[in-house]
Amino acid sequence: MENGIFSMIPELPKHEDMLNYLNHSAYDELLELDVSRNYFQALYHMDDKYYLPILEGSYKDLYEYIVDHLLHPEDRDKYASLMNRNGFAARLDAAAVPGILESHFRIRGIDRDWRWVDQVLVSGEQYGLPANIVYCYIYDIQNMKDREEGVYSVRDNAHAKPDPLTGLFQKKAFFAQGEKVLSVFSGSWLMISIDLEHFKLFNDWYGWDTGNLVLARIGAGLRKKAEEVGGLAGYLDNDDFALLVLEKDIKIQELYDRIHHVLAEYGVSVGFLPAIGVSRRTGDISIMNFWDQAAMACGKAKENFKSRICWFSTDMLEETEKEYRLISEFQKALENHEIRFHLQPQVHASTGNIVGAEALARWFRKDGGWISPALFVPVLEKYGFVTDLDKFIWEEVASWIRSWLDRGNPLLPVSVNVSQIDIFTINVPVFFESLIRKYDLPWNALKIEITESACAEEPENVSEVTRNLRAMGFPVLMDDFGSGYSSLNMLHELEMDAIKLDA
Numbered sequence: 001m002e003n004g005i006f007s008m009i010p011e012l013p014k015h016e017d018m019l020n021y022l023n024h025s026a027y028d029e030l031l032e033l034d035v036s037r038n039y040f041q042a043l044y045h046m047d048d049k050y051y052l053p054i055l056e057g058s059y060k061d062l063y064e065y066i067v068d069h070l071l072h073p074e075d076r077d078k079y080a081s082l083m084n085r086n087g088f089a090a091r092l093d094a095a096a097v098p099g100i101l102e103s104h105f106r107i108r109g110i111d112r113d114w115r116w117v118d119q120v121l122v123s124g125e126q127y128g129l130p131a132n133i134v135y136c137y138i139y140d141i142q143n144m145k146d147r148e149e150g151v152y153s154v155r156d157n158a159h160a161k162p163d164p165l166t167g168l169f170q171k172k173a174f175f176a177q178g179e180k181v182l183s184v185f186s187g188s189w190l191m192i193s194i195d196l197e198h199f200k201l202f203n204d205w206y207g208w209d210t211g212n213l214v215l216a217r218i219g220a221g222l223r224k225k226a227e228e229v230g231g232l233a234g235y236l237d238n239d240d241f242a243l244l245v246l247e248k249d250i251k252i253q254e255l256y257d258r259i260h261h262v263l264a265e266y267g268v269s270v271g272f273l274p275a276i277g278v279s280r281r282t283g284d285i286s287i288m289n290f291w292d293q294a295a296m297a298c299g300k301a302k303e304n305f306k307s308r309i310c311w312f313s314t315d316m317l318e319e320t321e322k323e324y325r326l327i328s329e330f331q332k333a334l335e336n337h338e339i340r341f342h343l344q345p346q347v348h349a350s351t352g353n354i355v356g357a358e359a360l361a362r363w364f365r366k367d368g369g370w371i372s373p374a375l376f377v378p379v380l381e382k383y384g385f386v387t388d389l390d391k392f393i394w395e396e397v398a399s400w401i402r403s404w405l406d407r408g409n410p411l412l413p414v415s416v417n418v419s420q421i422d423i424f425t426i427n428v429p430v431f432f433e434s435l436i437r438k439y440d441l442p443w444n445a446l447k448i449e450i451t452e453s454a455c456a457e458e459p460e461n462v463s464e465v466t467r468n469l470r471a472m473g474f475p476v477l478m479d480d481f482g483s484g485y486s487s488l489n490m491l492h493e494l495e496m497d498a499i500k501l502d503a
Contacts, residue, residue: 015126018100022122022137029138033059035088036132047164049110050138053216054209060085061213069220072106072114079105092123092134099124104141110162115142165212166219166235174234178244178287181232189281190250192243193294194218194259194274197302199239202263202272204459210266215239217262225250242291252278252309275301279312296320323379330363330376330385334392339363341393341400343414356447358415359397361389387425390417394435398446402439415447415477423450423461429468436472443473451479466495 023030029052030044041056051070054062063083071079082091082103095101101121106114118139123129163170169177182189196202196218203211215235222233222243231245243255259274277298279290293312301310333339343357363371380386397414404412422428428448436443448469450462466476477498 016128018122018127019129019135022120022135025137026139027137028117028140029136031136031138033134033136034132035059035085035134038085048161049140050107051110051164051167051216053165053213057209057213065213065217065220066107069217069224070107072108075105078103088134089123089132092121099127108167110164110167115140117141163219163235165216166241167216167223168219168233168235168241171234171236174232174236174242174244175287175291178232178234178290181244182281182285182287182290188247189290190243190245190247191279191281191290191294192245192250192252192255193277193291193298194222194241194243195276195298195302196239196259196263196272196274198272206266214262214266218259221258221262225255242294247280252276256309273305273308276309277301277312278309323383326371326376326379327383327385330380330389333363333365334388336366338365339389339392341396346415354412356413356415358449359393359417361393381419381421384421384425386419387422390419390422391426391431393417394432394446398435398439398441401441401445405441411442411445413445413447413475415449417479418448418450418465420451423465428465429472432469432474433472444475447475447477449477449479463495470495 027044028046028049029042031040032043033040038059039057040059040062042052045052045055053065063085066083067076067080082101092099092101099122103119105117105119107117109115118141120137120139121134122137123134125131129135161170162168162173168174196214199211202214218241219233219235222241225231226233226243226245229245229249231243231249233244234242236242243250256274256276259276263272263274275298277294277296277300279293279297281290285293293316296316297310297312300316301308304310330339340362341359342362344360345354346356346358347353348355361373361377363373363376365371377386377389380389394416397416401412401414418428432446432448435441435446450466469476475498476496478496
């Protein structure tokens with residue numbers, strides 16, 4: 001056996017004591033492998049030391065990830081010959097001590113440095129393990145190797161700790177390091193914003209473990225590219241990545257193709273295509289403005305399913321300034337009562353009787369002109385101000401119903417729209433309850449319409465909101481059913497009172 005954990009004891013424990021000895025040793029990782037079933041699970045994992053993108057799942061996926069991204073290039077062949085599935089059991093049986101294999105590798109740690117590890121594999125009923133089960137123990141032996149090689153320098157751990165899943169700089173560290181790079185090195189730098197669209201939905205479809213593996217694989221690819229060309233790669237939370245590189249060192253289409261290839265392995269639909277925004281450095285632009293430009297271009301790329309790469313242009317700035325002016329004018333419009341609602345009748349198909357109405361927001365200027373909701377609503381949604389509009393409309397509708405009833409008219413239930421941003425921003429059931437009590441209305445006076453896209457993107461939150469609203473007595477509808485996200489399972493889980501078909 002190679003020098004390692006066993007070199008520190010005078011003789012090997014007896015078969016029946018081996019597992020007990022190893023389980024009480026100072027290992028860093030412990031994996032249980034069932035190679036025959038292509039399955040593994042982490043029985044113990046140190047989040048702040050080594051990368052492990054998933055804690056259980058396909059052994060093949062984990063093996064390929066380790067070989068491609070975590071192992072030192074000089075150790076990959078050695079590791080692959082030991083850990084590939086073909087002949088795994090035979091290699092263990094033929095070991096110097098049957099059922100035990102020990103080997104050394106260099107693995108990239110969370111701190112991005114290569115660290116020597118000692119790997120001990122144990123298999124066999126003589127050690128108390130079921131058939132086809134292999135225990136894999138990982139020990140950090142870097143200090144031992146340093147002493148062997150006469151290396152006594154202290155490692156520099158002062159730099160920011162990378163993201164534990166992707167191995168990339170986290171947001172604050174990425175921008176801090178990027179500012180230093182731009183201040184020192186000249187040249188045609190590119191800032192690249194990468195967004196994996198609808199990734200929450202991807203996690204729902206394929207599971208969080210698969211989603212984490214995808215993020216880890218993409219992160220590893222970006223890290224490798226950045227290291228090859230002296231650039232920076234960052235993971236900015238959720239499904240957003242950033243890459244800062246010289247233009248001569250990157251081909252954007254190849255970058256897109258590599259990321260798309262990772263996603264395409266799962267047979268995903270067009271809705272999960274990555275989007276890439278690119279900005280070219282001009283003048284003494286700050287790192288934050290540089291990123292804003294790339295993110296702005298990425299937002300444009302997400303609007304086009306045919307061309308998912310977009311370069312920043314000054315026209316985008318002009319469009320953004322126009323949108324900011326509209327938002328500013330919208331706030332004044334609320335104060336000046338330029339925002340109103342119109343009622344669109346809801347008619348019973350058989351009798352032709354009006355059985356309700358839907359409130360639609362309209363913006364009429366004081367000068368007699370008007371702004372189409374197709375223009376201002378998307379802008380409010382884009383910047384997160386649509387809740388201001390919705391709350392205003394809800395209150396206006398509740399006030400109108402109160403006055404309608406006070407004039408002796410029968411109840412006319414009115415549908416109002418609730419967006420994904422509303423559910424994320426405020427406590428929707430509590431707000432509607434306050435309106436019912438404030439205007440002394442029946443609980444079914446307001447019908448709550450939640451868009452299908454919100455149901456798909458935030459199914460758990462929407463489900464909870466729906467349950468609470470229905471428990472209070474509010475009818476709840478799914479709006480725009482059939483627009484692209486729906487499933488019968490979703491309808492069953494959300495327990496809607498009605499659906500509105502997308503015509």
